[in-house]
Amino acid sequence: MKCKICSREAIDRDFCQLHLKAYQNIKVTYQKWNKALSVNWRQYLEHIQKNSLTGEWAKEVVKHLIEEDNKNVWKNKEDI
Template identity: 30%
Template sequence: MKECCICGRKSVDEEFCEYHQAAHINLKSVFEIWVNANRGVTWEEYIRQVYELEETGQWVKEIIENIMSQNGP
């Protein structure tokens, strides 16, 4: 049984638990809205901006931290 790579809870998709998976799906769906509304925004710019928003939830921030650490320098 795999564990969520962020929080260690039981994973539902071999990578994330149900909470982080839901946050990841939400993050990707909002990105598509941003791309349609603001042509030219890249995934990296998007996640950086979402991370700075006060209303961004903790689950989403943890997903973004995880993505950034994988892409990191």
């Protein structure tokens, strides 16, 4: 199976190693934010997308996650 974002081989959750790592960072940071600021997933994604400090890999993952969110692919938003 290929990564959802690039054409590299996917290793987990349909992401390649590089995009998976970026995804995991995004998820961990979200959990901290959610506790401290009670932002929701979508608000968080939009914020980091606009943040100039966000790395290129993370930006690609965020773009993908927002598209998924738009399509309402996830039935359970807590399951991220």
